[in-house]
Amino acid sequence: MASDIEIARAANMKPIQEIGMKLDIPEEALLPYGRTKAKISADFLQGLNGRSNGKLILVTAINPTPAGEGKTTTTVGLGDGLNRIGKNAMICLREPSLGPCFGMKGGAA
Structure with a gap:
């Protein structure tokens, strides 16, 4: 069985722009930190006002x-x-x- 670090090193991370496209976040709204992380611009988030909210599922306190x-x-x-x-x-x-x-x-x- 592979160790946690071996599994992590074998993972192929997708570019953050690809993840953003899947979530309908335009590339210009992403403020990248490297290839795999980004913040989302405040202007883009403010533009979402008026849209219906999604659903939140909280996973907590399981053994x-x-x-x-x-x-x-x-x-x-x-x-x-x-x-x-x-x-x-x-x-x-x-x-x-x-x-x-x-x-x-x-x-x-």
């Missing part, structure tokens, strides 16, 4: 399985599943996978 599947794995799977069935979904993770920094799982590590 990981013995294999280490917890909030991060569940959230990524949920986002992938919603996109697979045609929904326009994106995910946001706050402090994902802290444990591998110390060689063990869990933020309390």
